[in-house]
Amino acid sequence: MPDAPVHRPILAAEDDIFDVLVIGGGVNGCGIAMDAAGRGLKVLLCEQDDLASATSSRSSKLIHGGLRYLEFYQFRLVGKALAERETLLRNAPHIIRPMRFRLPHQPHLRPAWMIRIGLFLYDHLARRETLPGSTGLRFDASSPLRPQIVRGFEYSDAWVDDARLVVLTAQAAARHGAQILTRTACVAAQRADGLWQVTVENRQTGQRSQYRSRALVNAAGPWVDSVLASVIDTTVRRPLRLVKGSHIVVPRLHPGEESYILQNTDNRIVFVIPYEDDFSLIGTTDVDYQGNPAAASISAQETDYLLRVVNAHFRHQLSRSDVVWSYAGVRALFDDANGKAQAASRDYALDIDTRPGQAPLLSVLGGKITTYRRLAEQATDQLCELLHSPARAWTADSVLPGGDFQDQPTLLADLQKLYPWLPSNMARRFARSYGTLTHDLLQGCRSLDDMGRHFGADLYALEVRYLIRQEWAINAEDVLWRRTKLGLHIKGGAVAALQDFMDIRSKWHTP
Incomplete structure (x- = not known):
């Protein structure tokens, strides 16, 4: 594979006009860059830090429909995510793999009939091509769970190496001709003469360059509001809510390859996921957040919360001293600030700012890693329409770099x-x-x-x-x-x- 063209000095020529300039090197920004470049558009992506350096590497590492979202009646989102789950399993078999999830039954939290209905919907809201359906379970003395937990359920989802998903998507974009600039912040963007005039700054050298583009994409994740306010000098037209999700990593809690999804009395759930062979990944929390998303970290209260939920279910008891690593990510959810953070929608919206005779701006609001490809496809459809550059969608059947193998x-x-x-x-x-x-x-x-x-x-x-x-x-x-x-x-x-x-x-x- 030829070297990605990011590491050579780039001097912006006056007549060098891009079709699409993307701000943000997370999963959504890279997904849009890949899709747009694959449709023949000239694409530049700039990321202020490393690819996937924030939210996109700080997820629960799951490709899933979101079983718990059914309780909030988000059937469309769950069905959309379940359909994408099958697509991503096909297109990235090296970094995405099937995983079975065990749900211990706690009768005082949710009755068995409610869980069965939820799992039936989860099995049938979208077509399952490869994954087995849900089933009931009986836990015996060999179970890692506390002895009073004797009944449960099992269903299918998938695990993903989230940061590698972003990097491989950026590689695919580069293979189709996109320029990927990391450690490069967008510091100013103005409309002029029917184009965007964009100034970027290399955060290692301080060197500034200017580019022109026919369309601008703001895929800055939790920074989408600040990019609109401080870089583009406009405001978001839909409500956004910053929510922090935190995780801890502990020595492996159980020997099996299955994951556990644990119910808690506050109606939240906590995952316990086998991680890097020797560890278990535990998360997540949902806490409203203010401040710089790059500075987000887990609080002592969040750590204790996760430990308390796990200790209520597992025989092996954990303490703070067992935590070998932790991380926290901030998601910009497409939602107002009313109600609980856990109930805020994980769906996405594409905000298009078009003005007569002026270059369009597309802002990505919300979303989850599972639906990134579909989000990128819809965004690129709209960009192609705005730029009068018709091209068919192509990524649903496109394997990411390295994924061309049988199993x-x-x-x-x-x-x-x-x-x-x-x-x-x-x-x-x-x-x-x-x-x-x-x-x-x-x-x-x-x-x-x-x-x-x-x-x-x-x-x-x-x-x-x-x-x-x-x-x-x-x-x-x-x-x-x-x-x-x-x-x-x-x-x-x-x-x-x-x-x-x-x-x-x-x-x-x-x-």
């Missing part, structure tokens, strides 16, 4: 046959992170020694160089927490050594 077991067997020297744990991680792009990563390698310097866990210099060249990685955090999750294993001096290594190599590819 995970077959891919893993192929990798072990082609690279017999590769340790099994690395082969498995590569299959689940890079898919067939593993062949690009390992090109020319004939032994583990060929992978160069070892930074700890199973991270070697060859992979780091690949991430710099092909995936816009700049620093150790990009590598350890977004491109991989090896930050759970690599600590202290090894992180500093990795950063020193990247400081030298990144200079070769940074504007």
